[in-house]
Amino acid sequence: MRIKGFIIIILLVCSFTVRAQDVVSTTEQLIADIFEQFKAESDEVIDYESFYDDLMFCAQNPINLNQTNRDELDKLQFLSEIQIENILSYIYEFGSLHTIYELQLIEGLDMTDIRRMLPFVRIGEGDDSKNKIYLKDLIRYGKNELLFRLDKGLETKEGYQWLPEEDVDAPTVNPKLYLGNELYNSLKYRFHYKDRVQFGFSAEKDAGEQFWGNRNKGYDFYSFHLQLNNLGKFKTIVLGDYRANFGQGLVLHPEFSMGKSSYVLNVAPRNSGLKKFSSTDEYNFFRGGGATVRLGKFDLTAFYSNKMIDGDTINGTFPTIIKTGYHRTLDELAKKQTVNQQIIGGNATYTNMNLQIGFTAVHTRLDNSLVPDKSVYNHFYFSGDNQTTGGIFYRYRWKKLNLFGETAMTGNGALATLNGCYFNPASQVSLVVLQRYYSPEYDTFYASGFASGSRINNEFGIYIGAEVRPFKKWKFAAYADNYRFPWPKFGVDAPSLGQDYLLQADFATRKNLTMYWRLRYNEGQSNLSGSTATMPVIVPQQKASLRYQLNYDVGNFSFKNLVEGNLVRVADGNWTYGLIALQDVSYEFQKIPLQLDFRMQFFDAVDYDNRVYAYEKDVLYAFSIPMFSGIGSRYYLNVKYQISKQFSIWFKIAQTVYADDREALSSGNETISGNRKTDVRLLLKWGF
Amino acid sequence: MKKICFSIVTILLSGSLEAQISNVIPSSVSIANSSVADSRNWSAFSNPSTIGYLEKPEIGIQFENRYVISELSTKSVQFGLPTKLLNAGLSFSHFGYSLYHEMMIGVGFARNFSDKFAMGVQFNYYTAFFNASNSYRGELLPQIGLSVKISPKFNLGFNTFNPFQTNIQTEFVTKKLPSVFSLGTEYFFSPELVWRTQLDKEVSSNYRFASGFEYQMLQNVNVKLGVYGSDYLVSCLGLGFKFGSFLIDLNCESHPLLGLNTRVSVKYRF
Numbered sequence: 001m002r003i004k005g006f007i008i009i010i011l012l013v014c015s016f017t018v019r020a021q022d023v024v025s026t027t028e029q030l031i032a033d034i035f036e037q038f039k040a041e042s043d044e045v046i047d048y049e050s051f052y053d054d055l056m057f058c059a060q061n062p063i064n065l066n067q068t069n070r071d072e073l074d075k076l077q078f079l080s081e082i083q084i085e086n087i088l089s090y091i092y093e094f095g096s097l098h099t100i101y102e103l104q105l106i107e108g109l110d111m112t113d114i115r116r117m118l119p120f121v122r123i124g125e126g127d128d129s130k131n132k133i134y135l136k137d138l139i140r141y142g143k144n145e146l147l148f149r150l151d152k153g154l155e156t157k158e159g160y161q162w163l164p165e166e167d168v169d170a171p172t173v174n175p176k177l178y179l180g181n182e183l184y185n186s187l188k189y190r191f192h193y194k195d196r197v198q199f200g201f202s203a204e205k206d207a208g209e210q211f212w213g214n215r216n217k218g219y220d221f222y223s224f225h226l227q228l229n230n231l232g233k234f235k236t237i238v239l240g241d242y243r244a245n246f247g248q249g250l251v252l253h254p255e256f257s258m259g260k261s262s263y264v265l266n267v268a269p270r271n272s273g274l275k276k277f278s279s280t281d282e283y284n285f286f287r288g289g290g291a292t293v294r295l296g297k298f299d300l301t302a303f304y305s306n307k308m309i310d311g312d313t314i315n316g317t318f319p320t321i322i323k324t325g326y327h328r329t330l331d332e333l334a335k336k337q338t339v340n341q342q343i344i345g346g347n348a349t350y351t352n353m354n355l356q357i358g359f360t361a362v363h364t365r366l367d368n369s370l371v372p373d374k375s376v377y378n379h380f381y382f383s384g385d386n387q388t389t390g391g392i393f394y395r396y397r398w399k400k401l402n403l404f405g406e407t408a409m410t411g412n413g414a415l416a417t418l419n420g421c422y423f424n425p426a427s428q429v430s431l432v433v434l435q436r437y438y439s440p441e442y443d444t445f446y447a448s449g450f451a452s453g454s455r456i457n458n459e460f461g462i463y464i465g466a467e468v469r470p471f472k473k474w475k476f477a478a479y480a481d482n483y484r485f486p487w488p489k490f491g492v493d494a495p496s497l498g499q500d501y502l503l504q505a506d507f508a509t510r511k512n513l514t515m516y517w518r519l520r521y522n523e524g525q526s527n528l529s530g531s532t533a534t535m536p537v538i539v540p541q542q543k544a545s546l547r548y549q550l551n552y553d554v555g556n557f558s559f560k561n562l563v564e565g566n567l568v569r570v571a572d573g574n575w576t577y578g579l580i581a582l583q584d585v586s587y588e589f590q591k592i593p594l595q596l597d598f599r600m601q602f603f604d605a606v607d608y609d610n611r612v613y614a615y616e617k618d619v620l621y622a623f624s625i626p627m628f629s630g631i632g633s634r635y636y637l638n639v640k641y642q643i644s645k646q647f648s649i650w651f652k653i654a655q656t657v658y659a660d661d662r663e664a665l666s667s668g669n670e671t672i673s674g675n676r677k678t679d680v681r682l683l684l685k686w687g688f
Numbered sequence: 689m690k691k692i693c694f695s696i697v698t699i700l701l702s703g704s705l706e707a708q709i710s711n712v713i714p715s716s717v718s719i720a721n722s723s724v725a726d727s728r729n730w731s732a733f734s735n736p737s738t739i740g741y742l743e744k745p746e747i748g749i750q751f752e753n754r755y756v757i758s759e760l761s762t763k764s765v766q767f768g769l770p771t772k773l774l775n776a777g778l779s780f781s782h783f784g785y786s787l788y789h790e791m792m793i794g795v796g797f798a799r800n801f802s803d804k805f806a807m808g809v810q811f812n813y814y815t816a817f818f819n820a821s822n823s824y825r826g827e828l829l830p831q832i833g834l835s836v837k838i839s840p841k842f843n844l845g846f847n848t849f850n851p852f853q854t855n856i857q858t859e860f861v862t863k864k865l866p867s868v869f870s871l872g873t874e875y876f877f878s879p880e881l882v883w884r885t886q887l888d889k890e891v892s893s894n895y896r897f898a899s900g901f902e903y904q905m906l907q908n909v910n911v912k913l914g915v916y917g918s919d920y921l922v923s924c925l926g927l928g929f930k931f932g933s934f935l936i937d938l939n940c941e942s943h944p945l946l947g948l949n950t951r952v953s954v955k956y957r958f
Contacts, residue, residue: 602869659891
C-alpha cells in the first residue's frame, strides 16, 4: 500500500505542482475567504478577529502533522470532522508523513483542501513542545506586533451635529447626542513565543465615544491577556481576558460557532478549552484566570471570571444585558459597567483514541437581578441573579461512524441536547446528521452552537448534510434542515416552524479558475404585518436565492465576478426580487510590495426582505460583509503596502450611492443627509 | 410648436421605454446593443476596454435615427489609435436639435494584456443645453471597462458608465444622468458564428437583457440577428459589409410601440 502510494505521489507531484498561492495570493486572503464561506449571509455580529488570530497563529507556527493531535487540527476550522479523523487515522496506521504531498493519499482530502492546509501545516520530526522556556529565548525569538487602526465616515451624522465649543451643554440637554468625535480607533499589542507564550493588550474607542473630556479619559475599552501552554503538568494557563469553550457549546462557547454554511459538514464547534481573548468584542469574554492540567488521559480545567457588564439598572434589577459595547451618549454611559458578573466553572475531559467524554459545569452570579421586561416571547428567558448549568459531551468513533453530542441542563431543570453522526460510506461521499432539542426554558449565558435561531433555546430540529465529489474538479454540497420553535420567539407571536435547504456546486477547471453556484431556499414564519386580530396570526415567508461566483487569475491580476438574485414571498403576496452584481479586480505589483483591490458593485433590492450581502476585502483584522437594500451602487479601493519588513500599511476607501431618491440614510443619531455614504479606514502594523 | 411638443413627449416616452435617461450614448455596432463583451468591435462610449483590442488605427461615423424623427437622432464619431504602451480612443456624440441637445466627448485608454484580458478607462465630458437658464451645464463622467478571455472561445465583459451616479444640478432642475452597469458574454461557436448576451442596468430604470448572433455568411457580408427586452421585447436585424478597409453596418430595430429605429455606421481601418 505504502509503495503504491509513493508511486502515486510521485506521479501526482510530476503532473500537478501544489502551489499554496495560486488562487489566493496571501494567507490573510485565504483566511478571509474561508471565513466568508462560513458567514456569507449572516445578520449576526461576528468576531472575525479571533478567527483570524487563530488561523494566522497557525500560519506563523505551523502544525507539525507528525506530532499533531485532534486539539491542534481542530484549529483548522475549514477541515471537517471526517477529514480530521482521516488524517489522524492515516498517521496512526502508516506512521509519519514523509512529504506534504502524501496528504493526497488521505481519503476525503482534495486539492482545494490541501491548498488551504498548506500555510498552516508542516512535516517535521521531533517534539519541542515540552522544552523548558528560557527568558533569553523569549527575548531573542519572541515576535511582537503593534497595530493601530483608524476609521472615519466622511459624511457628518446627525449625532455629531453640534459644536462643543459653542454649546457645551448640548449633550446634557439632549442625552442622545454623541459626546465624542467620529473617529474609531484601536491599538493592539501582541507578543508570542512559538505557541508557548502569548500576551498582549488591546484598547478601543468606538466612533462617537469620548476619548478625552469631562465624561471619559482615555480609551473606552481595555483588554489584557496572557496564555502559557505546555508548562509542566499545565496544558494551558490563562490570565486576564480569555475564553472557555467546551463540548458542543450548549454550556459554554462564547466565540464564533459553527452553523449552517456551505461547509455543510462542519457543524460541531471547535476550539475546545481555555484560550486567550485578544479581540475588541466588549462582552463575549471572561476576565480573571484559569488553568488546564493534563493528567494522563484526563484534562482538568478550572476558571474564574469577575467583570462588569452593561445594563440599565433600576432598584437592583436590569431588563437585559447590553452587548453592543457602545458608550457614545450620556444615556449609554449611564448603563456602562453597572452590573458585576462572576463566573466560576470547571471541566473534566477524558480522551483516548476512539472516545472523548467530558463534563462541564459553570455557575454565574450577578450583583443585580436580571429581570426581562415580560413579553410572550421572552417568558422563559432566564430571570434572577445566579444560575448553574452543567453538561456532558461526547465523541465516539465506531468503525466508519463518528458520533458526537452534548446534553446540558440548567438549574431550573431545563434540558438542551444535541446529537449527531458523521459517516463516510465511500471516499467520495461524506454525510452528517444532527438532531437538537433546546427546551424553551433552557437559557444560559455564553452558550452558542448549532441553531437556526440566535439563542440556544426553544428549538427542535433535524439537519442532514452531504458532500459528494463524483467527478474530478467537481464538488457538490447540500444540506436540509427542518426545525420548529415550540414557543413564540421575537417577531413571531406563536409557535412556528421552518426549513432551510442549500445546494452548492463547486467547479475548479484549472489552478487559476474556480467557480461555484449556490442555491438556497428558506421557508419560515413571521407575524402578519398590520394584523389587528386579538390572536396572533403568523404567515409563511419564503426566500430563494441563487448565486454564481467566478474567480480567475491572470498573471498578477485577480478577477472576481459575482451575480446573485433572490425572490421573497410573504404569505400569498407577490414575489419580490433582490439582485446584486459585482466586478472585482486585484493587482499585486511584482517589484514593489503593493497590492490594490478595486470593486464596482450594483445592487437592487427594494424590499428589506430581499436584502443582499457581499463580502469585501478590507484592512487587516477587519472583515466586512455589508448588507444592501434599496437601489444603488458601491465601489471601493483597498490598498496594502509593505513599507519595510517591519512596517505595513492598509488603507480602504468605500462609497455607497443610492439611486432610489432617498434624501437621508440610516436613522437616529446615525442619520446622514443625502444619498452617499463614504468610509475610510487606515491600519498600521509594526512587527518586531 | 406642435412638432416640438411631439418631440418632447416622444423623448420622454422613448426614454422610459428604452430604459435610458439620456440618448446621448449612441447604440453600438453590435446587434441588440450587446457590445460589452464584443472583442472584435469597438463602439463609441461602449466598453472602453475593447479599445485595447484595436490592432490598427480606425475612424468611424455613426448616425442613429430613432423612429424616423430627425429630432431624436444621435450622431457620433470615433477615432481609435493603438500604440505600444496603451491604445487610445476619442469619441464624440450629439443628440437632439437646436432647442434641446446633449453632447458628450470622451477620451479612453485601454490595454490588452497578452490577449488574455483588457482593461480600459474613459473620461467623458457630458454637456446639455438648458433652455430655462439659456446655458450649457456639464459634468465629467468616468467609465470603466474590463474584458476577459476566459478561454479562446469565451469572453466576459464588464462596463460601467458614470458609476458615481453624478447628476447635473441647475437652479431649477436636477437632470439625472445615466449610470449604467453592464455585464455580458461572447461565445464563438466557430470563427464565423458568434453569440453574445448582455445584461444592463441603468440604476433608475428597468433591466435590459440583450442577446444576438452574428454570422459571417460570405467573406464580406455579415448577418446579424438579435433581440433585447426591457419593457418591451424588441427584435433586431443587421447587415455588415466589408469593402477593402471600409466597414459598413446597418442595424434596425422594430419597437412594437414606437416603430423603426435605424443605425448606420461607416468605419475605416487604416
